Amino acid sequence: MTVRSRPLSPHLQIYRWTITMAMSIVHRATGIANYAGTVLLVVWLGAAASGQEALNVVNDIYGSWFGQLVLFGFTWSLIHHMLGGIRHFIWDFIIGMEPGQREALAWANLIASIVLTLLVWTVFVWMA
Numbered sequence: 344m345t346v347r348s349r350p351l352s353p354h355l356q357i358y359r360w361t362i363t364m365a366m367s368i369v370h371r372a373t374g375i376a377n378y379a380g381t382v383l384l385v386v387w388l389g390a391a392a393s394g395q396e397a398l399n400v401v402n403d404i405y406g407s408w409f410g411q412l413v414l415f416g417f418t419w420s421l422i423h424h425m426l427g428g429i430r431h432f433i434w435d436f437i438i439g440m441e442p443g444q445r446e447a448l449a450w451a452n453l454i455a456s457i458v459l460t461l462l463v464w465t466v467f468v469w470m471a
């Protein structure tokens with residue numbers, strides 16, 4: 344008896360990657376990262392409320408190269424997610440859904456998030 348191969352549902356390995364698909368996944372990932380980043384903010388505020396000694400410890404950790412890297416990533420995550428939220432808001436008006444427009448919005452989301460993150464760090468960290 345010949346066995347015919349069964350049809351397969353699409354799954355990650357056979358999907359063709361598109362920028363809209365990638366940005367959709369990144370939107371969810373940044374949403375989760377924002378939760379973790381908000382914990383860092385709460386830890387910092389908690390330390391500030393506890394006293395100078397605790398604040399110094401947290402500032403030292405956050406000021407280390409690794410801390411700065413994490414905070415830079417958190418800034419990018421917040422900005423990327425916020426811009427993604429605005430993208431959804433635009434779609435709510437049934438604008439930007441045509442082929443080409445969707446890709447343009449997705450690229451704009453990615454590029455603007457990088458540019459704005461660099462701008463925020465330049466103004467508020469590197470030049471402050």
Ligand code: HEM
Pocket residue numbers: 370371373374375377378381424425426427428429431432
């Ligand atoms: C610290 C702040 C934030 C946290 C922790 C957060 C977290 C999340 C999480 C976990 C999701 C679910 C992702 C998914 O299941 O696909 C989500 C979705 C969403 N977020 Fe946020 N978010 C934050 C800020 C924002 C901001 C500022 C905006 C708008 C400017 C925004 C707009 C949205 C939208 C529109 C969705 C739904 C996306 C969809 O329908 O696929 N979020 N957020």
